Amino acid sequence: MKLGFIGCGVISVAHLEGLAHLKKLNKQTFELTAVCDLRLERAEAFASEVEKQLGKRPEVFTDYRVMLDQQGLDAVSILLDHDLHHLVAEDCFAAGVHVQMQKPLAISPSFGRKMSADAKKYGKILTLSEPSVLGASNVAMVRAVKEGLIGSVYMMIDYAAVTLERKFFAGTAWRHMKGRAGAGWINDHGVHRTHFFTEVNGPIKEVFAYTDIFEKQLSDGINTITPTGEDTSVTVFRFENGGLGHWMCSTAAHGEKMGGVWIYGSNGCLRPGQHAVMGDGQVIPMSELIERYAQNVVDDPFAHSYVELAEAITEQRRPISSAERGLEALSVVFAALESATTGQPVRVEEIIHGEKHVYEDTVLEEMNAGRP
Ligand SMILES: NC(=O)c1ccc[n+]([C@@H]2O[C@H](COP(=O)([O-])OP(=O)(O)OC[C@H]3O[C@@H](n4cnc5c(N)ncnc54)[C@H](O)[C@@H]3O)[C@@H](O)[C@H]2O)c1
Known part of the structure; x- marks a missing residue:
């Protein structure tokens, strides 16, 4: 083709x-x-x-x-x-x-x-x-959880803080403007995580978040912008199956970046891209997880796409990374943004079906005002 x-x-x-x-x-x-x-x-x-x-x-x-x-x-x-x-x-x-x-x-x-x-x-x-759910390593983790390797998922944690030192993420100014990127890094990077969370543990029911724009100006030395997308967000959420999550994204960290994802279940912990650690201390390396759960999947997530x-x-095969699952991941991000705007917890379903859109309206307003 x-x-x-x-x-x-x-x-x-x-x-x-x-x-x-x-x-x-x-x-x-x-x-x-x-x-x-x-x-x-x-x-x-x-x-x-x-x-x-x-x-x-x-x-x-x-x-x-x-x-x-x-x-x-x-x-x-x-x-x-x-x-x-x-x-x-x-x-x-x-x-x-x-x-x-x-x-x-x-x-x-x-x-x-x-x-x-x-x-x-x-x-x-x-x-x-969506590379976070594609490729042998990601597919193996999802299948491992679904087949009960770490028991029921109690808690999922993701921290992602990068040090831009007031420059542009990936050299692109547009990523910091909500009229072009939908929000700040919580959207650009965040959907990777929300897609992964929901792929591993099913739908997220409710979200509460705080967000902020701490850095009022960013520059690559040639162009200077006043960002309208959030540079920091701290979110808590509950899955429909009762599991809890804590999720943070920031492009405003200085000095030392940090990051990682932890999935804790009733029998052990999974560290995406790394290994599983069982309750008795046994460590199962990623290579073994792939061998057990995703032998038939190509390694490279983009090749897999x-x-x-x-x-x-x-x-007519239904893809793992479908548009419907992408909409769900995007709606978790917008539930967090809606919550941070209104000060109330927000149900993801209300965003998926367009019942709540106070934050989204601000994106449309900036988008409709045209590109600078
Ligand atoms: N890990 C990932 O999956 C991943 C990583 C980075 C980016 N992305 C996604 O890929 C997309 C692009 O991101 P990027 O980092 O490559 O952005 P980028 O700004 O580096 O590249 C976009 C390119 O599109 C060109 N362009 C803009 N308007 C055009 C038009 N009308 N017709 C033809 N070309 C046009 C620009 O000149 C530019 O070269 C975004 O949606 C981003 O979220 C995904």
Whole structure:
């Protein structure tokens, strides 16, 4: 099947490596025949890298609509800023092309609902590339919990604090503006975690959070911005099955960064990407967990995302990382943001179905005011 990339920025490199990984394994999924970026020099440089890694140079475009018209693509991966996800996805569906979207599914839940409805309307597949639930290591952890390795999950903890020293995350100013990124890092990074939490332990029922913007100016030395997205959030939540969670994201830490995820159950603890430690002290390394639970899954999460997209198209197989699960993850983030705005606990269902949207309205307001 013929694949196109729309956007050749930071994450496109990991996607190319995923496709190269599949090529090495001799797994047939897609041929990357076209790439597009508004910035011609970026698209050209990326096309050269594709040629180096996959052996064939893709056609280069600066207008994705022209690419859709001329290339007879089966699918595209959309690798763009969050405020463009729903707009570009609809154009792709209308052109008869299946879509893999990057996390977060959309800038906010109402647009996530719209994208799923558009996919249905045009009869096209929409999958999400969410690396935190894809690849052998992540799939093994989820299956291990579901098969009872650590017993019932009592508590999930995630701390993520990075030290930007008042510069831009990943060199991108847009990530700090809620009109383009939906929120601050709690959305950009947070959906990785909320998607993982809910994949491991089922739906989250209720959320309470505090958020703040501590750093009033950020700069890369050329551009200076006044961020509108939260740089720090501290959240507590309860799963529908009774388990509790504590979750923190911050891009305002100075000096020392920190991070980690812990999943505590009635019989042991799982450390994603590392190992499981059982109540009797036995340590089970990740390699053994993969051997036990995910032998049939490719290692690289981005490679896995293309296996999922191909199987969804050719076999109508439901992907692990579906648009519906992406909407749920995004809605947990927006439940936290809604809670921090209103000072009340918020049920995730109320966000999924659009019953509460005080915070989301502020995103739409900034988005509708246009890009600076
Ligand atoms: N681990 C992950 O899964 C992961 C990591 C990073 C980014 N992402 C996601 O990938 C997406 C892109 O992030 P990024 O870090 O690569 O951003 P980026 O800003 O580095 O890249 C976006 C690219 O899109 C181009 N672009 C913008 N508008 C365009 C248009 N209309 N047509 C064609 N090209 C256009 C820009 O010129 C830029 O090169 C975001 O949704 C982000 O959340 C996922």
